[in-house]
Amino acid sequence: LNVNVNVNVNVTGPPPVRGGPTGPEPPPPARRILHALLVFASVAFAVGLLGGAVQAGGVTPLEFSLLVLYALLSGWIALSFWTAVAGFFVVLSRGGRRRQTPLPAGSSARVALVMPIYNEDPQRIFAGVEAIWRDLEGTGEGQRFDFHVLSDTRDPDLWMQEEAAWYRLCRRLGAHGRIFYRNRPENTARKSGNIAEFIERCGAAYPYFVILDADSVMSGPTLVELLARMEADPRLGLIQVPPVAVNRGSLFARVLQFAGALYGRMYCAGLAFWQRGESNFWGHNAILRTQAFAACCALPRLPGREPFGGEILSHDFVEAALLARGGWSVVLAWDLDGSYEEIPPTLIDYAKRDRRWCQGNLQHARIILAHGLRLSSRVHLAMGVMSYVASPLWLLFLALTAVEAWVQSRAVPVYFFGDTTVPIWPDTYSFELTSVLLATLVMLFLPKLLALALLLFDGRARRGHGGLAGAVGSVLLEIVFSVLLAPVMMLFQSRFVFATLARRNVGWPAQQRDDHATHLFEALEAHFGQTLLGGLVGLWAWWHVPDFFWWFTPVLAGLLLAVPFSMLTSRVDLGAWAARRGLFLSPEERERPPCLACLDAAMAVALPPGASGLRRVLELPAAASLHLALTPPGAALTRRESHRLEGILLALEEEGQAALDRADWRFFLARREGLALWLERRWAALPLSVLAGPEPPQTQRQGQDRGSRR
């Protein structure tokens, strides 16, 4: 088996890494076959019932379209359902036990904790680094881990803030030479290019590296366990630890955090059950074998132009596929906790994030059939595509259903045929249709009940979710929440899919991660069209197919209530209100893990007043000196560059900071000459009045954190 696999690798992908895997973990075909059979059987059952109901009198093209769409969508639901069922039994059999792997004796492997960032909140970034650092120190293995903050930040003010925050943290932790920071002059190939630059610069120093997001936190024991697992199994190329959503206070985020904490582990266990050594990569909170990644994962540009060509936006799925192609195991460690992330606080931010992900996932449609990929990798890529394409398919399904209902409502029943005097009653298919409906509802809601059932066997989780009564109440409310959210997201995602298909590039904007309430105008701008559509469809249905109208009400309610729903769920006070009543609680709130407590403490540290990064650098010589120290001395300026720099300096002197655009700032700050000249002129031109101004915020004895004094 190993020989076959290696031959396959040589033919279809890059050669295996020297000293690489001795062969992938034997795939468990029985599990995959079982899972696939259950999914297909479920679809066949549901489509068979529906087909029986619609084929009386022949299948019209409209009915045939409905059947095809239903087959696709029920397959999507069944895949998720059977994954949850598998996860239920896996978790039930394993309980809360977590596999502990000892570090091999004599192991001295080092790990780089890599955090690619792009225009994020510097305070949150370095608070996260500090939390992980302190938690690692508690394990006694902290000296094995170095931090690399890889900044692709383009905003000059945030860039300067990052530098100051990084140095402040190094000073406070005594971590010089252990926490590194750099800002890339050009953000070529976005996040994957950012990581590639790190690998090519210093990857050989670290056998393993962990990728973190700007909002990620991982506990020290989990990181040490990941290292131990990688050391113990040379076939492992990547271990993904499912991140749990934490820390947001809005009602919207709290519901999602609750749902993730309650259902997430079960689903992940199910995924791991049938994926085993060919799991997926979610882009962060995962450890990777550096040699394997370097050999397999330098992503090519896709031919053609964006959005389907160009750089691969959602690199993680493709990297997992390439690792699997290279013969490396990719594992989902569902049994590990201590992996956290933060989620968008409002519905609109959630949709914005989806908009970015949508383009990246649809791009994968081109890669699904690429030569040499494993079948499971193709399934992952297809699942990613389907997670967005499902929305327009549901929209189409609903629209066709409404048309079919209208057509049926206009049909006049005929009771007498030919010369017969006995009326022939139309066949009814209420049993079949009710069965289809029930099967769909079971597939949608039974996993929630299974997750609740698991709480009966896990006291800690039960208490963490506010007890069984609190969890049941939260699940019921979460179902109402999901019913209202689903049609809104269906319309959002459908729009994103059509925009991508129309080749409208959506860019790669930074996220707004902090809690903030959605204002009326913002909500109207985002949801007015949805509400209008819901109103029009509702009136049409009420007028033309009144019997069908009531079946439509769950969808219509979501659309008609979109504006107040979006505004109310964005509120932090409602989130706190729910928490006080024991609703939407998660174990991480009840029993705060040490790394999250460290994060809270680090976030509570007040920033220096007037914390604008650019202002500090321009006004405080000490801050300017730090930036100069981080700017490598470059070649002498050409005449053209000198003239440009002179122009920038004059603009700064005469018109202030607002006169410069990002390109100007980048040019000015990326060269030592720029800031050095500015310092000369700035302080040479100082008016006497400055001496009568307030004292600087600190004396020479106070160390750090000088604020701007003007």
Add this chain to the structure above:
Amino acid sequence: VDEELNLGVPSRRGWPDGVHLSAEVRAVAPQLLGLWLALGVSDAELRRQLVQRVLRRLQAEVERDHRPAGRTLAEQAVCETFAFIDDWLARVVGGVAGEPPDLMPFRAALLDGALPDWPLALLHPPAPGAREILLAAIPRPLPPPAPLAMPRAELRLRRFRPAAWVRRLLSARA
């Protein structure tokens, strides 16, 4: 300003140490006071002494007729301030072998307060241990290079061309 700097009561030659300061040099003292204040030196006496040191260096440059083109005397004074700091730092880290070290990281560490009472320390020869303290506090943004090659992965896509398939089918039937 003159009062704060004690420039108003010089001897006929200048200050007590015998250095004559020209009016032109004395005129840039306010800028230097502001600069040292911005550097965090809040003690007035200390600030006065530091400004005097820099003015003396500047005077020496002027007397040597060392006036870079396109630079005002005030700008030269600001440069001289940082040169004064860097000279002191060079004495601190002078033991580093090889090429002259890039003093910028040391300056950043010093001005950030890594060395306690650093403005006072600038007026005296470097104390033992100062080098170690600064070395431990200099910003180290990058680790030593340890490059690892990343050969471009090959991703051969299948082309999805329905029109071409239809054409091929038709030609095969023909």
